[in-house]
Amino acid sequence: MNLVCICVRSRLAALAASGTEMEPTSWAARHVAACPDCSRERRALASLAGGLASTRLPEPDEQEFAAAVWRKIDALPAPVHRAAWWQSPGLLAAAAGACALALWMAREPAGVGVIAPPRAPASTTRVGGPAGPVASISPASRPKADLLTTPPAAPAPRVRKPGVAKERTPVIPKLRPGLNPAAARPRRMLASAGSATTGSTVAWSDWGSYYEQKGDYRSAAYAYGMAHSEKRDPTTAFAYGRASEASGDLASAMDRYAAVLEQDGG
Amino acid sequence: MHTIAVTRPHWQTESDDRALAAAARDGDRSAYAVLMARYRGMAFAYSLAALGNREEAEDAAQDAFVQAYAAMPRFDPDRAEWAAWFMRIVRNRCRDGLRRRSVRRPAEMPLEIMDEAPGPEAVAMADSRRRVLMQAVAALPEAQRVPLLLHYAAGKTRGEIARALGVPESTIIGRLAGGLKTLRRRFGGEGLI
Ligand SMILES: [Zn+2]
Numbered sequence: 001m002n003l004v005c006i007c008v009r010s011r012l013a014a015l016a017a018s019g020t021e022m023e024p025t026s027w028a029a030r031h032v033a034a035c036p037d038c039s040r041e042r043r044a045l046a047s048l049a050g051g052l053a054s055t056r057l058p059e060p061d062e063q064e065f066a067a068a069v070w071r072k073i074d075a076l077p078a079p080v081h082r083a084a085w086w087q088s089p090g091l092l093a094a095a096a097g098a099c100a101l102a103l104w105m106a107r108e109p110a111g112v113g114v115i116a117p118p119r120a121p122a123s124t125t126r127v128g129g130p131a132g133p134v135a136s137i138s139p140a141s142r143p144k145a146d147l148l149t150t151p152p153a154a155p156a157p158r159v160r161k162p163g164v165a166k167e168r169t170p171v172i173p174k175l176r177p178g179l180n181p182a183a184a185r186p187r188r189m190l191a192s193a194g195s196a197t198t199g200s201t202v203a204w205s206d207w208g209s210y211y212e213q214k215g216d217y218r219s220a221a222y223a224y225g226m227a228h229s230e231k232r233d234p235t236t237a238f239a240y241g242r243a244s245e246a247s248g249d250l251a252s253a254m255d256r257y258a259a260v261l262e263q264d265g266g
Numbered sequence: 267m268h269t270i271a272v273t274r275p276h277w278q279t280e281s282d283d284r285a286l287a288a289a290a291r292d293g294d295r296s297a298y299a300v301l302m303a304r305y306r307g308m309a310f311a312y313s314l315a316a317l318g319n320r321e322e323a324e325d326a327a328q329d330a331f332v333q334a335y336a337a338m339p340r341f342d343p344d345r346a347e348w349a350a351w352f353m354r355i356v357r358n359r360c361r362d363g364l365r366r367r368s369v370r371r372p373a374e375m376p377l378e379i380m381d382e383a384p385g386p387e388a389v390a391m392a393d394s395r396r397r398v399l400m401q402a403v404a405a406l407p408e409a410q411r412v413p414l415l416l417h418y419a420a421g422k423t424r425g426e427i428a429r430a431l432g433v434p435e436s437t438i439i440g441r442l443a444g445g446l447k448t449l450r451r452r453f454g455g456e457g458l459i
Binding site: 014045049057 | 295299302303306307310311314315320324327328329331332335336395396399400403407409410414415418419420424434435436437439440441442443444445446447449450453454
């Protein structure tokens with residue numbers, strides 16, 4: 001199997017998935033007609049798609065399904081109609097107290113509001129961001145219910161290291177912490193550590209492969225594109241083309257494949 | 267008790283999801299029943315493809331309709347498409363279902379995704395071969411398995427699947443292609459039909 005066969009195989013799966021036929025005069029169609037392996041591959045993919053289409057997912061009975069949904073809906077607890085807050089003397093008093101506290105705090109120097117005793121700064125808990133005006137309360141004075149119901153504070157914003165390229169942002173933020181490929185495959189990733197152009201411990205081609213496995217072909221194409229701009233070799237160009245094609249960007253894909261074929265001499 | 271509109275409801279003439287959702291939000295249960303009839307198939311097919319078990323899938327799809335009904339007062343038809351909003355509820359419900367399971371490995375998914383009464387085309391394929399094909403499908407990652415089953419086994423279009431999953435259609439084509447390639451590698455695929 002040569003590089004042309006690899007390019008064609010990639011197209012065959014995409015064509016089968018999109019339900020389109022190859023342009024009969026295209027180079028790929030001419031290759032399939034002449035290459036027994038690729039021809040067999042096309043028949044196998046069509047057979048696979050046909051086999052899948054011949055299975056049927058069962059369907060629930062329409063009447064039973066709807067009846068079950070309405071039963072569940074009717075069993076829902078009725079919404080609790082609460083009295084308006086100003087109709088409750090306790091809440092009214094609490095609101096008045098909160099207003100008084102707000103007025104009192106407004107008299108403090110602008111920027112800092114401290115409820116904890118000023119003599120015990122070491123035991124105060126910071127509830128604001130890492131810098132700037134901060135409101136602090138001591139753990140003892142903080143109501144326990146608040147600790148249970150308030151969601152955890154957002155993580156402190158990362159400090160941008162000098163020299164980190166701004167262009168990394170389109171790819172990196174999508175990565176969830178639990179799926180960090182650097183953590184999953186450290187040896188392979190560290191092999192490209194210290195890449196001068198990326199400033200990252202993870203090579204672009206590895207990001208591409210990671211996103212391709214996740215099915216996010218647009219990000220994969222972006223990452224392979226970056227890898228290809230660093231290292232212009234046929235393998236990266238082919239991966240770039242494959243990811244572009246899977247993401248639906250057929251024009252870029254054809255450019256990349258054409259570049260591969262030119263480099264391959266085929 | 268179901269509310270029956272005496273005058274001809276406006277969604278019967280406009281017949282679009284937005285009007286149905288607006289009527290349902292205002293308490294018109296017959297409008298919600300129409301939405302249910304319209305999206306029951308997709309909700310159940312998605313749940314079955316994601317969970318791999320008929321009973322759990324039926325529960326998940328029903329629960330999603332119940333959750334959506336309870337949340338209808340917060341739904342704004344002018345700001346969101348009902349189908350996308352509802353399918354997000356379905357996906358979250360299925361995710362919860364998977365989380366509740368102690369074992370999440372797809373290879374151990376229950377294989378109750380085949381119809382007990384296959385059509386004439388399916389009879390042509392040996393039952394054992396069909397079973398092996400479904401085992402290979404069940405072992406696929408969810409991102410590929412769900413579009414493959416929705417498209418080929420449930421007959422949903424790529425556009426419908428894209429809307430249901432909240433991704434572009436090109437992503438669905440990519441996932442279908444990836445799924446076919448993985449199946450071809452693991453299962454073969456020649457001579458199925
Ligand atoms: Zn070939």
